[in-house]
Amino acid sequence: MNAKIVALGGDGIGPEVMEEGLRVLSAVGEVAGLEFDVRNFKCGWQYFQDHTRLWEEGTFEACKEWADAILFGAVGWPGARPKTWGTYDGSVILDLRYGLELYANIRPVRLLPGVPIMLNKKQVEAWAPDDVDLVIVRENLEDLYFGAISTPYPTDMTDVQVDERTTSRKGSTRIIRFAFEEAIRRAGKAGRRKGHSSSVTCVDKSNAFPGCALFRDVFEKVAKEFKRMPTMKYYVDAFQLALLQDPARFDVVVTPNFIGDIVTDLAALLQGGLGMAPSANIGDKKALFEPVHGSAPDITGKGIANPTGMILSVGMMLGWLGQRSGDKRFTKASELVNSAVAEHYASPGPKTPDLGGKATTNEVAGAIIKLITH
Amino acid sequence: MPLAQTILAHAAGVSEVKEGDTIEAEVDLAFLHESLGRAIGALDELAAVGGRIKEPDKVVVLLDHWVPAPKEESAKNHRRIREFVKKVGIRHFYDVGRGGICHQLVAEEGFVLPGSLVIGSDSHTTTLGALGAFAMGVGPTDIAGALVEGKIWLHVPPSIGVEVEGRLAPMVSAKDLALKFLEMLNINGAEGRALEVYGSGIRAIGMDGRFTVSNMAAEAGAVTCIIPADETTGKYLRGRARGKYFISNADPAPGFEWSAHLNIDDLEPLIAAPPNPGNVKAVRELDGTPVDQVYIGSCTNGRIEDIKVAAKIIKGHKVSSRTRLIVSPASQRTYIDAIRSGALETLVKAGAVIISPGCNACFGGHQGILASGEVCLSTTNRNFPGRMGAKDAVIYLASPATAVATAIKGKITDPRDLR
Numbered sequence: 001m002n003a004k005i006v007a008l009g010g011d012g013i014g015p016e017v018m019e020e021g022l023r024v025l026s027a028v029g030e031v032a033g034l035e036f037d038v039r040n041f042k043c044g045w046q047y048f049q050d051h052t053r054l055w056e057e058g059t060f061e062a063c064k065e066w067a068d069a070i071l072f073g074a075v076g077w078p079g080a081r082p083k084t085w086g087t088y089d090g091s092v093i094l095d096l097r098y099g100l101e102l103y104a105n106i107r108p109v110r111l112l113p114g115v116p117i118m119l120n121k122k123q124v125e126a127w128a129p130d131d132v133d134l135v136i137v138r139e140n141l142e143d144l145y146f147g148a149i150s151t152p153y154p155t156d157m158t159d160v161q162v163d164e165r166t167t168s169r170k171g172s173t174r175i176i177r178f179a180f181e182e183a184i185r186r187a188g189k190a191g192r193r194k195g196h197s198s199s200v201t202c203v204d205k206s207n208a209f210p211g212c213a214l215f216r217d218v219f220e221k222v223a224k225e226f227k228r229m230p231t232m233k234y235y236v237d238a239f240q241l242a243l244l245q246d247p248a249r250f251d252v253v254v255t256p257n258f259i260g261d262i263v264t265d266l267a268a269l270l271q272g273g274l275g276m277a278p279s280a281n282i283g284d285k286k287a288l289f290e291p292v293h294g295s296a297p298d299i300t301g302k303g304i305a306n307p308t309g310m311i312l313s314v315g316m317m318l319g320w321l322g323q324r325s326g327d328k329r330f331t332k333a334s335e336l337v338n339s340a341v342a343e344h345y346a347s348p349g350p351k352t353p354d355l356g357g358k359a360t361t362n363e364v365a366g367a368i369i370k371l372i373t374h
Numbered sequence: 375m376p377l378a379q380t381i382l383a384h385a386a387g388v389s390e391v392k393e394g395d396t397i398e399a400e401v402d403l404a405f406l407h408e409s410l411g412r413a414i415g416a417l418d419e420l421a422a423v424g425g426r427i428k429e430p431d432k433v434v435v436l437l438d439h440w441v442p443a444p445k446e447e448s449a450k451n452h453r454r455i456r457e458f459v460k461k462v463g464i465r466h467f468y469d470v471g472r473g474g475i476c477h478q479l480v481a482e483e484g485f486v487l488p489g490s491l492v493i494g495s496d497s498h499t500t501t502l503g504a505l506g507a508f509a510m511g512v513g514p515t516d517i518a519g520a521l522v523e524g525k526i527w528l529h530v531p532p533s534i535g536v537e538v539e540g541r542l543a544p545m546v547s548a549k550d551l552a553l554k555f556l557e558m559l560n561i562n563g564a565e566g567r568a569l570e571v572y573g574s575g576i577r578a579i580g581m582d583g584r585f586t587v588s589n590m591a592a593e594a595g596a597v598t599c600i601i602p603a604d605e606t607t608g609k610y611l612r613g614r615a616r617g618k619y620f621i622s623n624a625d626p627a628p629g630f631e632w633s634a635h636l637n638i639d640d641l642e643p644l645i646a647a648p649p650n651p652g653n654v655k656a657v658r659e660l661d662g663t664p665v666d667q668v669y670i671g672s673c674t675n676g677r678i679e680d681i682k683v684a685a686k687i688i689k690g691h692k693v694s695s696r697t698r699l700i701v702s703p704a705s706q707r708t709y710i711d712a713i714r715s716g717a718l719e720t721l722v723k724a725g726a727v728i729i730s731p732g733c734n735a736c737f738g739g740h741q742g743i744l745a746s747g748e749v750c751l752s753t754t755n756r757n758f759p760g761r762m763g764a765k766d767a768v769i770y771l772a773s774p775a776t777a778v779a780t781a782i783k784g785k786i787t788d789p790r791d792l793r
Contacts, residue, residue, distance in 0.1 A: 197557040197654075199634075207628075227539070227637045230558060234632040238532075242563075242632070249563050 012295025014073025138260025474705020
């Protein structure tokens with residue numbers, strides 16, 4: 001057994017895309033000569049409605065003690081609202097993030113040739129694949145979310161709700177260093193990316209919030225350690241506009257948690273929508289990989305969810321396992337997955353409805369698997 | 375406030391301005407080249423209703439795009455301009471043989487002062503921001519209005535701050551820094567913005583290099599590109615400045631829309647490939663590409679330091695038989711300096727052709743036009759299809775050092791790889 005994976009399908013379309021993600025994993029494993037031990041656990045708000053708990057017994061322990069990596073679908077279901085955000089009766093994803101100290105949320109934003117950009121249900125020619133190749137590195141543990149864990153939800157009696165925001169020098173330094181190292185990795189041996197300048201961009205609202213001012217101060221200090229790397233600093237309002245107007249300007253972008261939460265969904269537009277967006281939650285020991293889309297109750301059960309975000313998340317997971325173990329078979333498997341997805345979209349193959357096609361989740365994943373195994 | 379706003383507030387006679395404010399600002403200097411021909415009609419109409427040029431001494435008129443006149447049409451325009459400046463009493467007129475490229479001329483003649491508001495009828499007026507001025511290009515009719523009113527309506531642009539640290543390595547120049555900016559900003563990344571370039575890295579670069587940096591900012595869409603004046607600026611202005619000015623050594627004030635930081639210790643020779651100046655690569659990525667023509671000149675890189683660098687590198691070499699080297703000093707003064715330094719003799723002996731100061735082939739005018747399919751490596755600022763002649767000619771933009779290394783080899787060459 002080469003790697004142990006916990007699979008958490010979760011709610012809505014989560015289990016639907018998980019099924020395809022695991023199919024891809026076993027297919028690429030066969031090609032690359034890797035075996036995976038996969039353990040599935042049920043979790044999420046649909047599970048909660050029947051069991052009054054958010055996940056099967058032993059799930060968290062399996063993630064913490066047994067797994068090398070975690071593959072995650074989605075959680076969230078209408079009507080299932082928590083009274084508090086607390087350990088084990090709160091949120092699956094927050095428990096995993098905090099429990100496993102997954103401090104870096106990585107969101108690659110790449111537009112693959114052949115992927116249509118859908119705006120207002122119409123296909124638009126807004127960006128070229130060469131324009132869109134950036135990574136957003138979002139701090140994952142601090143900020144408004146940390147305070148929210150132990151804060152009760154407002155009731156009808158609540159007139160004023162204060163949300164506490166925490167920013168630490170230690171947490172900021174860790175994520176900002178991660179971003180600079182990511183930029184160096186992306187530049188590769190040549191020391192420069194093809195066609196674009198390497199850079200790290202700090203996105204914050206330091207002109208309004210002291211927490212962001214601390215984040216920016218740390219950014220400036222860390223930048224001095226990596227003095228060869230060009231840097232940019234944006235306020236988030238100006239950044240949102242610049243991201244749409246000229247995404248080619250950006251390479252690695254680093255943000256505090258809350259700001260990153262918001263800008264990453266907008267950034268998904270540049271890569272063809274949420275269905276195309278993978279992500280990773282990385283800590284020093286563990287990592288969790290998940291498509292960016294949510295549980296999508298509106299299309300649950302129809303079998304039309306785009307599996308690409310999940311498949312690219314599998315690709316990221318394999319890349320991380322390779323980086324961590326030094327085993328080149330993982331790296332090769334990661335490249336196989338990524339290039340099969342790119343090849344799939346470069347040719348007029350089946351596409352799910354979010355990209356203007358008519359294909360099912362299963363058909364798209366099947367076509368990609370064929371490209372991996374041929 | 376960023377420097378751009380400080381200058382505009384002063385010009386508007388108020389203590390503070392904000393991004394997006396519309397202000398009426400007093401113009402310290404307006405200059406026009408041949409495009410004056412297109413403003414004469416408007417100026418005559420304004421004169422007919424009593425609108426005379428308010429302060430003719432704040433106006434500079436010169437000829438630079440078509441000098442000496444290559445065809446009858448330009449000769450006629452030149453004659454019209456000569457008659458007009460005489461009629462309205464513009465003293466600062468620089469005719470053929472007396473001037474040079476507008477941006478170089480108004481700088482070296484001391485018309486541009488730190489802290490002043492300068493408008494010019496040319497898109498590369500940003501060049502003069504290198505002297506710590508707010509310098510922007512405007513259309514000839516806008517200038518006509520400003521000449522009569524002495525003032526111009528402006529939107530206060532947001533500012534982008536770029537801090538530059540480090541030192542340029544040998545064979546790497548301000549042009550490579552300008553191209554690095556374009557790689558970072560792209561061809562529209564500073565659209566409608568004022569750039570402010572500051573820091574120890576830019577302070578270590580001489581005036582000629584600073585002009586190059588501010589010049590190329592126009593390609594990123596910048597309204598202006600201000601480099602705060604320092605001792606180097608003061609030294610340049612000594613004996614030239616036509617008025618009083620003040621150099622502040624204050625740190626940049628906050629208020630940038632966004633900012634960037636760049637260390638130039640490891641900057642390498644860069645090159646912009648077609649189809650636009652934002653398509654930047656390392657020169658070594660294009661190593662060996664055959665080149666038919668090399669052009670050194672223009673408001674970007676036709677200054678004395680550029681010509682001296684070219685001469686120094688080419689000494690002991692010849693221009694490759696596969697290519698031709700054209701050198702155009704940016705102004706009459708630059709021409710004389712280049713003669714005195716011996717640079718022109720070295721270049722001519724190596725096989726270069728020296729052409730008269732002016733815009734020449736840079737904008738596809740004359741003296742070095744490209745045929746269909748030809749490849750040119752140029753020290754100028756634009757490489758859009760058809761910019762220097764045939765639509766399908768290929769233009770690369772690079773530094774004078776890269777240009778001359780390429781001329782010696784007949785193919786694109788990183789100047790560090792020569793010999």
